[in-house]
Amino acid sequence: PLTSLCYYRSHIYFQKHWAFESMLLDGLKTHLSSLPTIAFDNESIKKLLEQQSLQKILQPEQAQAILNSCSHSVSMITGGPGTGKTY
Numbered sequence: 001p002l003t004s005l006c007y008y009r010s011h012i013y014f015q016k017h018w019a020f021e022s023m024l025l026d027g028l029k030t031h032l033s034s035l036p037t038i039a040f041d042n043e044s045i046k047k048l049l050e051q052q053s054l055q056k057i058l059q060p061e062q063a064q065a066i067l068n069s070c071s072h073s074v075s076m077i078t079g080g081p082g083t084g085k086t087y
Helices: 015-032 042-054 059-073
Strands: 006-009 012-014
Touching: 006 015, 012 015, 042 059
Parallel strands: none
Antiparallel strands: 006 012
């Protein structure tokens, strides 16, 4: 398009941001609809995570995030400072 602004419903976007956001969403949709390329032994991972949760090495939410990331092609882990994302 020749304009620098893009209108969508009641929102106004810069055209380049609209294009980048659209490309990102298309890529995410592609990855979300595909299976992981690496097959994990989820039962073994689940047992290990349960042990680490019982030993207070991991919080239950951290263990669940790890298990989810082994089952999906795309995972997004978010949280504020000190919530255990890096660990």
